[in-house]
Amino acid sequence: MTALSHLRGIIFDMDGTIVDSGLDFAAMRKEMGLRSGVPILEQLNELSPGERAEMETILHRHEMAGADRATIIDGADRLLAALSDEGRPMAIVTRNSTETTAHTLSRLKIDHFFDIVICREDGPHKPDPWAILEICRRWRFAVDEVVMVGDFELDIQSAVNAGCPSVLYTEGKPPEQVPGADLATHVAVHLNDLYHLLAPGQDSI
Numbered sequence: 054m055t056a057l058s059h060l061r062g063i064i065f066d067m068d069g070t071i072v073d074s075g076l077d078f079a080a081m082r083k084e085m086g087l088r089s090g091v092p093i094l095e096q097l098n099e100l101s102p103g104e105r106a107e108m109e110t111i112l113h114r115h116e117m118a119g120a121d122r123a124t125i126i127d128g129a130d131r132l133l134a135a136l137s138d139e140g141r142p143m144a145i146v147t148r149n150s151t152e153t154t155a156h157t158l159s160r161l162k163i164d165h166f167f168d169i170v171i172c173r174e175d176g177p178h179k180p181d182p183w184a185i186l187e188i189c190r191r192w193r194f195a196v197d198e199v200v201m202v203g204d205f206e207l208d209i210q211s212a213v214n215a216g217c218p219s220v221l222y223t224e225g226k227p228p229e230q231v232p233g234a235d236l237a238t239h240v241a242v243h244l245n246d247l248y249h250l251l252a253p254g255q256d257s258i
C-alpha cells in the first residue's frame with residue numbers, strides 16, 4: 054500500500070508530466086506580442102475575435118511543431134504501463150488543443166493508456182475544476198477517489214478547486230523552486246517518487 058494506491062483513478066497533465074514537447078513559451082509570447090507572467094490562454098480571452106484568431110494560428114503552429122518533436126519523459130511510459138496493469142483508469146487534462154494532444158499521444162504510442170482525454174476546447178480549462186469533475190462524473194467516482202498529477206501550479210490549483218488530492222511532479226527540480234508545491238497534497242521530485250506514491254506492489258521502475 055502506498056500513499057495514493059487506494060485511489061480509483063489517475064488524472065495526468067500531459068506536457069511536462071508525461072511528455073516533453075519543448076514548447077518555448079517565451080518565444081511564443083514574443084511572437085504573439087503577449088506579456089509574460091500571465092498564461093497565454095487567459096491573455097487570448099482578452100482579445101477581439103479577429104486578434105484572437107490570428108494568435109490562435111500562431112499558437113497552433115508552435116503546438117504542432119511541439120507535437121512533432123515531443124518525447125516521452127524518461128520512465129513515464131513504464132509508469133503508465135505499470136499503472137495500466139493494475140486496471141485503474143487514467144485520464145489526461147491538458148490546456149493543449151485537441152488536435153495537438155491527439156497527435157502527440159498517438160505519435161508516441163501512449164494514447165491507448167487513457168480512456169478520457171480532455172483538452173481546452175472541451176470546457177473551462179485549468180485551474181477551473183470542470184475537467185476533473187467531468188472525469189469523475191464519467192467514471193462514477195467521488196472526487197476524492199481520484200488524483201491529479203501535474204508539473205505546474207495550474208494543475209494543482211485545479212485539484213484544490215475540485216477537492217481532490219494532487220501530486221506536483223517537479224522533474225528533478227527542488228520543490229521550493231516550483232510554484233504550487235505549497236498547495237499540493239504530495240510532491241514527487243523524480244518519476245520514481247511518483248511511482249512509489251501511485252503504484253503499489255513493485256519496487257521501482
Ligand SMILES: [Mg+2]
Binds near residue numbers: 069
Ligand atoms: Mg504541464
